[in-house]
Amino acid sequence: MELSACLSFYRSRRFLRVHRSHIINLDHVVAVLRDRVAMRDDALLPIRRGRRRKCAGPGRTGALKS
Structure with a gap:
């Protein structure tokens, strides 16, 4: 299976690629910091700037900090 096919499979199941090396389950995010996801x-995992808002959805205990 190609990487793009894997990513589309996981994207539909509340997973998000936050960095080149990391795909996370959004149900396990507790806080979104400036450049990290707790x-x-x-x-603490690194996060690309464009992905912060996608991680900081409703129900997160941490706040989005810029």
């Missing part, structure tokens, strides 16, 4: 397991 996950439930305390991991």
Whole structure:
């Protein structure tokens, strides 16, 4: 399966590619910081600028900080 096909499969299931190296489950995001995403397991992952707003949806305990 090609990468583009994999990404479209995951995109429909609440996953988002936030960086070249990371695809995350949006249900596990607890906070969106300026350049990082905080996950439930305390991991801090880098995030591209254009992806911040897609991660900071309703129900997040953290706030979007610019």
